[in-house]
Amino acid sequence: MKDFADKVAFVTGGASGIGLGIVKALIGAGAKVVLADLRQDHLDEALAHFRGRGLAERVHGIRLDVTDRAAMASAAAETEKRFGKVHVLVNNAGVGIEGPLRHATYDDWDFGLGVNLGGVVNGIQTFVPRIRAHGEGGHVVNTASLAGLVWMPSFMTVYTTSKAAVITLSECIRDDLAPDHIGVSVLCPGPVKSNIHQAGRNRPEKFRGSSGFAEAEAQLARRTVSPLWMEPEAVGERVLRAIRNDELYIITHGEWRDAFDQRTAAIRAAMPSEVNPDLIRSLRERR
């Protein structure tokens, strides 16, 4: 996709941090954008930002929990009613879930995987058929993390598992969407200035009672944003460029290159060197 003028984008978690940075870039390129977000305070603040710049007509806010499939379908219908056909889907909503693995409960797993992976699945299931149906092509961006590409400590297991799955999912769906001229990118940011430390606040009531991460989330909530972290607007511009060039991987930071090489080298070293050249061919023929 090269031209964003009057095209329509749907951005989950679009009212804060990286999502808002992406929204700003899309608006700057001429798109009309729906910000779909769990938090009304984030939506109010983000919409006021655009109103203050005379851009109220180009944005629309929808309060949405990405784990709610019926609400996602309603949001898609509302988007089409307000702006028309959707071309760009950005599955960006996520929670920075972390805590000691030995204390993790099913509620912690369900919360983390539900938003970070389930939200992406729900976005794809809801919007891709609609993008296919209008036949004009488009693009899907899924926000994962550099944490899904390198070895991470067990404290991050739920988060990293969800993000690694989003990377694989993004890689896999490409060949299915390409014939309909729908590109796919996976965004793997390093540290970016945002409200990601408010994971506990974004945890629904049903997942609070038996969480083993309450203490970790309280601690995370006190974490301050470092001036060394990237501005979300810079990430937004990077995402825009990737959509234009149909780049699969959007990696914001080079600082984890060695860590990535170490992991890749370890996996490669574990692979036997003797190979049967007929094996891959026979598997291809069986498809």
Ligand SMILES: NC(=O)c1ccc[n+]([C@@H]2O[C@H](COP(=O)([O-])OP(=O)(O)OC[C@H]3O[C@@H](n4cnc5c(N)ncnc54)[C@H](O)[C@@H]3O)[C@@H](O)[C@H]2O)c1
């Ligand atoms: N900030 C970073 O350093 C960083 C690094 C790597 C990946 N990420 C990923 O970037 C994405 C955006 O995070 P961010 O850092 O901008 O954080 P953020 O908290 O500033 O923004 C996330 C937004 O998603 C919303 N949200 C949370 N749960 C939701 C749900 N169930 N349904 C709909 N909206 C929901 C929040 O209200 C918030 O507005 C996440 O997927 C995160 O995992 C962030």
